[in-house]
Amino acid sequence: MVKPLAVGFVVLGVAALAYAELVPIVQQRSSNADAVLSVLLVFIVILLGFYVLRSIARQRPAEIHAGVLSLEHPVRRIDGSRTRIVALREIVQVQPNLVGGYPGIQVTLQDGASFFLDWYAFGSRGIDILEALCRPFGISFLKDYRRLLLDGSTYRFQIARIRRVSGPLLYLYPPVRTNERVGPLGQRRTRTVALSLVKSIEGASPSYAGRSLLVTLGDWTMFLIPEDDADAHALLANEDWRSKLVES
Template sequence: MAAFVFLVYGALTGDNPFLNLVLVIAIYAVVGPFLYLISAHALHVRSNSVRHGTVSLGYPIRRASGGRKRTFHVSELVDAKPEIGRGGYIGATFLLSDGTRFFIEQSAFEGRGLEIMNKLCRLVGKSYESEVKAILVQGRRYRFHIARLRGVRNHRLVFAQRIRTETGNAIRELAPDDVQSWETVSTPYAGPTYLVTMMDGTWFLITEAEAKSVGFPDLPGWAGKGLDKDSGKPMSLHSSEA
């Protein structure tokens, strides 16, 4: 290391072409492997997407035949099991017609995970959202995150701590426009609560006591986001149909 520093110093303070050449070679020898690893990683990492019925994954799945593929067609789906995977990741285990079985995380689809997982599971007669919610409401092993409220600012909920979202962002405030719905649920670990579903599929709970302390859900812009407990439809839509 001392010799390397000496070479750098000599190249920067002198006009010795030999030292300059040695410095370039030394830097390449040190930095080159890292650049190779970064470029190789960039080539292998691909985003997860669904186009024209083909699901593309950022990683290969081992087929029952022994090969590996990054894609499958929705017509191959024969079963799905919404569940909480290893490490507490929300998602579903899918079964293909050739016997291939694999797990996909909801967060793999960059903010569209809830929408896509709902559609994939619906193809085989499973209700992804309701089954995952039931697991997390029961809270036997995994639970919904409970967000603590600090107050309200311009109709936006302000949290005591940041909330990590499905898109990877950490938010401290939440506007009604960023919320898909809220509904009342009762959990054995938090009692009566409001379950909030954000547009990107992020879920969290607000205790009934804290919600009432800030006027939720009667705040402007929030009331119309509520789901009817019996029908599961937006309260405004349910009321108009009645």
């Protein structure tokens, strides 16, 4: 759905500009200099539009099939060539990381080429696939991801306070950014968390938040609730919420 919309916007934008610039020329209301500038501007915009459309058209959803990793965008090899297809046997190292706030893994190939693969490239299966890619190297993507955010030196877990607890509903402030995508770049935010969406609750003590509860949702959204806040609202005194508690 996103790709057709993007193509439509680019085509409409180029067409609108071309119409606005070329119609006065056809109707002979512009000087020669203005006409040349208008034609040049339209030509440049068409070139830029072609470049954008080519990038959109070349984009493919990432997937793994029959021992081959198909990437969303081409990556550059050491010899300068570009490819979207990588055999899993070519991967010699993976390193969980966050780039621009996006969680994923840095992948290094046999020829020394390296690229970042974020979990959103695989949609809702992102965590499972990154775990599968890390497993042969004795690494857990999820554990390293949690460690990076608990360390807090570069990126940190979101911190939310409890406004109130009403049975199976937890009302938070400020709203929590979830892993549910809204368009190609956005993420949904929520102020309400239902018990049914909670995967686990565990204790944590990051230096930037103190004693807290780390809440993990079914879509792998993670956020911290200060322990004193949870105590003040008797969150874990509720048997249903306490059933989500796991050992760290």
